[in-house]
Amino acid sequence: MKENQFNLNNTPVLTRRKFLWLSSAAAAGILAGCATDPITGQTQLMLVSEESEVQIDRKNSPSQFSADYGTIQDKALNSYINLTGKKIASITHRPKMPYYFQGVNAAYVNAYAFPGGSIAATRGILVNLDNEAELAALLGHELGHVNARHTAEQMSKGVLTSVVVGGLSAYAGTKNQTYGKIAEGIGMMGSVMLLASYSRDNEREADALGLEYMVKAGYSPDGFIGLMDMLKKMSKNKPGTIALMFSTHPMSDERYDTAVKNAENSYGSSRKLPLFRDRYMDNTARLRALKPAIEEIQNGDSEMGKQNYRNAETHFKNALSFAPADYAGLVMMSKCLLIQEKYSEALRYAETAKDVYPGEAQAHQISGFARMKKKDFESAYEEFDSYEKALPGDPSTIFYKGYCQEGMKHIKESAFEYNRYLQIVKNGEQASYSYQRLVEWGYIKPAK
Numbered sequence: 499m500k501e502n503q504f505n506l507n508n509t510p511v512l513t514r515r516k517f518l519w520l521s522s523a524a525a526a527g528i529l530a531g532c533a534t535d536p537i538t539g540q541t542q543l544m545l546v547s548e549e550s551e552v553q554i555d556r557k558n559s560p561s562q563f564s565a566d567y568g569t570i571q572d573k574a575l576n577s578y579i580n581l582t583g584k585k586i587a588s589i590t591h592r593p594k595m596p597y598y599f600q601g602v603n604a605a606y607v608n609a610y611a612f613p614g615g616s617i618a619a620t621r622g623i624l625v626n627l628d629n630e631a632e633l634a635a636l637l638g639h640e641l642g643h644v645n646a647r648h649t650a651e652q653m654s655k656g657v658l659t660s661v662v663v664g665g666l667s668a669y670a671g672t673k674n675q676t677y678g679k680i681a682e683g684i685g686m687m688g689s690v691m692l693l694a695s696y697s698r699d700n701e702r703e704a705d706a707l708g709l710e711y712m713v714k715a716g717y718s719p720d721g722f723i724g725l726m727d728m729l730k731k732m733s734k735n736k737p738g739t740i741a742l743m744f745s746t747h748p749m750s751d752e753r754y755d756t757a758v759k760n761a762e763n764s765y766g767s768s769r770k771l772p773l774f775r776d777r778y779m780d781n782t783a784r785l786r787a788l789k790p791a792i793e794e795i796q797n798g799d800s801e802m803g804k805q806n807y808r809n810a811e812t813h814f815k816n817a818l819s820f821a822p823a824d825y826a827g828l829v830m831m832s833k834c835l836l837i838q839e840k841y842s843e844a845l846r847y848a849e850t851a852k853d854v855y856p857g858e859a860q861a862h863q864i865s866g867f868a869r870m871k872k873k874d875f876e877s878a879y880e881e882f883d884s885y886e887k888a889l890p891g892d893p894s895t896i897f898y899k900g901y902c903q904e905g906m907k908h909i910k911e912s913a914f915e916y917n918r919y920l921q922i923v924k925n926g927e928q929a930s931y932s933y934q935r936l937v938e939w940g941y942i943k944p945a946k
């Protein structure tokens with residue numbers, strides 16, 4: 499299952515999963531030919547049509563939002579983010595895309611765009627912005643990627659990053675063998691997402707477009723400089739918290755200098771435009787009140803990365819004593835306990851997480867895993883089934899459904915799930931387990 503491991507030092511390669519995914523995209527007939535670059539007006543080789551950009555978005559973004567602990571439950575704040583984004587989107591090169599902007603509960607610092615226009619920013623980045631112009635700069639940059647069709651371009655080249663975010667295997671890329679094993683046993687919790695790993699040229703273009711869009715929408719370019727300064731500071735003080743963002747949006751001194759120079763020179767006359775600081779502060783007051791909890795979750799996350807699970811547990815406990823109903827905090831605490839094989843405790847936190855955010859899928863998966871480990875296969879199956887209904891197609895969930903059916907001695911149902919699993923995944927421990935069972939039960943004739 500190495501292909502799912504998240505390793506910042508590795509250059510992304512076309513893994514089997516991506517290859518299969520691209521092949522299935524081709525088979526589904528969603529690949530197009532030449533297209534007109536919406537920015538330059540020139541013809542570009544584009545293997546992905548606009549229609550398929552939207553399809554890919556709809557298919558992949560929900561798992562990503564769940565891996566990031568769901569849309570933030572503060573409806574007023576989400577609507578503020580969405581309105582701010584839409585105001586900017588309306589003056590971009592592709593104003594008709596089905597844009598949608600939201601905050602997600604994850605504590606690490608990140609923002610991303612799917613190719614159809616679903617754009618998200620984490621709580622971790624939102625609490626660190628100082629004014630609406632900085633938010634406009636952030637959303638403008640993501641809009642730049644969508645408008646210049648960077649995901650489609652990267653897909654056409656076959657370079658996509660498949661990373662696991664918020665999942666236990668995000669930590670499995672680390673050197674600790676023991677931990678790697680446990681994480682693999684627990685499986686790919688958290689979803690594999692297909693995020694484009696943008697090139698430096700892509701970043702330069704998205705910065706230029708973002709700056710253009712935000713100023714056109716009436717914001718001071720100083721917001722762009724403010725955002726860049728914040729990211730730069732964060733990379734010094736909390737490199738782990740921002741690592742994923744920089745792995746998909748490469749940062750460099752050159753990128754920083756260019757953006758600042760453009761904001762100061764090309765848009766110098768617009769610096770008198772407002773930053774809308776008060777408006778941002780008012781709309782994010784409830785979120786910013788949670789900053790101590792969000793920072794403790796970040797600390798816990800970074801201890802998890804170092805396999806210091808006891809320390810991580812302490813940080814999550816601090817976060818939850820500050821914000822007892824924090825969904826991300828509850829789910830991460832549950833994962834931290836699962837890794838330490840404290841299944842009953844882990845289950846308690848997973849159940850509380852389900853209560854505080856009904857319908858969000860990830861808590862069901864975590865709860866299912868804890869129940870499975872306690873050999874309560876029937877209720878574990880229900881949890882995995884709920885997860886799969888919300889987010890269809892996750893192979894590990896299918897495997898665990900098979901495993902739970904086997905635990906209940908339902909051979910036929912179990913074989914059905916193992917077979918489904920093998921249609922998606924051909925290698926690794928779970929695949930060979932599934933295969934062996936199907937051979938043993940007479941569903942497959944072993945290869946001679």
Ligand SMILES: [Zn+2]
Nearest residue numbers: 696701704747
């Ligand atoms: Zn970017």
